[in-house]
Amino acid sequence: MAAEVYYQAIGTVQSHSHLNNLNRHQKHQNNIVRLVARDFISGNGLSRRSTNRSGRRNCTVIRSLASQTSVVDPVLSPSRSNAGDSNKKSNEAALILIRHGESLWNEKNLFTGCVDVPLSKKGIDEAIEAGKRISSIPVDVIFTSALIRAQMTAMLAMTQHRRGKVPIMLHNESERARSWSQVFSEDTKKQSIPVIAAWQLNERMYGELQGLNKQETADRYGKEQVHEWRRSYDIPPPNGESLEMCAQRAVAYFRDQIEPQLLSGKNVMISAHGNSLRSIIMYLDKLTSQEVISLELSTGIPMLYIFKEGRYIRRGSPTRPSEAGVYAYTKRLALYKQKLDDMFQ
């Protein structure tokens, strides 16, 4: 089976199996934007866990061989002419990716995967530092994984944000969780940033290596085997995921739930993990599986993309507001920063 991810050029994305479970309201893809946006504050339908995860995801995409620089023309974009939306029509949105910093098992050199280990002191500092770097970039919605280290990273980073909106984690585990976390003030909702936790953004699941240290693992399985699991694209460790499997669920989630937000002009922040983020970057930058294997994401350094007219423009890592030189990524972001500066004068 091809080890490469095919990108959507022009064509239909057929997403089967679990994706339909995620958003039962979804009939046509051009309804996504409207429904996802509306579902926001009431917290319906997002980040619901798939019940049949074991099934293979069948994300068939048609690759355009004709053009290397083909524009991703999302079929999701009929929304551009879609009236009746409560969202502002903006053809540009910021996308921030943050990989969490050091966890307590990183410190001990243990394979972590999906084990829910929190940040170390250093990881906390990294998160706050990352927050300073993005303190002037607008954030309307936050997506994190289901693991505390990514959630803490997002929440710590946002303590530094200058805009003053308040992140609120949405709860959908049960009817009770939904009704108990309801907000009853319109004003307050307007000043809130929904935070959606999704297991699909979790770190790659490392199966039977989880909790082992590098030595134990080499002893148990042999050095070459371990190296192969860590560095290949499609070979999973026992009872674990390959990078390919991780990419499948992460990118599918990105396209189903996150991309529509960007399309509707919402500025998004994603706080996640090495493998889930590089899977997404593979999609954004149209990398091959070879390229993605050797892609290393720094921890705690936020990466900025501008989503505009269906394209993702990579803008590197924002510098801190106090650092010399004004780095205005786009005119819109420069204006936003100006407004914040005025607020704080």
Add this chain to the structure above:
Amino acid sequence: MMAATFKCQPTGLHGSGIDAAAPRSSGNFGRFYSMRFACNTRCNTLRHVHTPLSISHDSSTESSLILIRHGESLWNEKNLFTGCCDVPLTQRGVEEAIEAGKRISFIPVDMIFTSALIRAQMTAMLAMTQHLQKKIPIIIHNENEEATTWTRVYSEKTTKQSIPVITAWELNERMYGELQGLNKQETAERYGKEKVHEWRRSFDIPPPKGESLEMCSKRAVSYFKDFIEPQLKSGKHVMVAAHGNSLRSIMMYLDRLTSQEVTTLELSTGVPLLYIYKEGKYMSRGSPVGPTEAGVYAYTQSLAVYRQQLDEMSP
């Protein structure tokens, strides 16, 4: 199980379902407590914990119980009713958590219980970054089978070096219903000042679609008795990171307070409270001073010895 029913204290706990234990001076106290636990088979089923649960009836078992109320949240700062809305900590709240961690850095912790809300979970995780023992907190996931499988640890050694963290909605803040997200002004305008005061300060009057303190106590204390107390009984040292109302409900149980007393009980944020559980009794030991503060405050001999070992461990 008549022998296990205790007489309520004079002012009583109206319909709260909380067992008020017999007065301390009663010589039979310890025995009644143990008997009740032995009969309560529910104590033995703690689904979510990987570590083996050994109920010991050894009366010399002593364990520490730390209660931490989370610090300032972003809505506290804005003076909005929060309740069960899942709002994170401010920078100040983060600092309070770290400070709290320093104060308990030398008190053993075998298990952590938190609410389902991020501000309590962050408080626990931030506090534990300051802890001197080498064990590492790991959040237990039981939402569904997939989550349990995905979060499994495959090394015995690593498991032994872990502190299970269990999240429970029963430890959540009191649910404030239709007041959630409103500021004090809006609320006074919408409902009238006296009404709001009544909801905030009474024991059993809930705001619209919300919980009264009594309702909050019921689920918090049941959870404590079913899941946390057995751990203490088996000698495990426990930390509970939660909220103003869920914690004072638990303290109502630990200190045998009346509903009058509990409505006036205020818990400082970010200041940990220590109890020693021994022979079925809870002894309040106030708030630990930080390790660098003058004066050695050894709560019990075993804690003093533990602290000594930690001091020897660190460089």
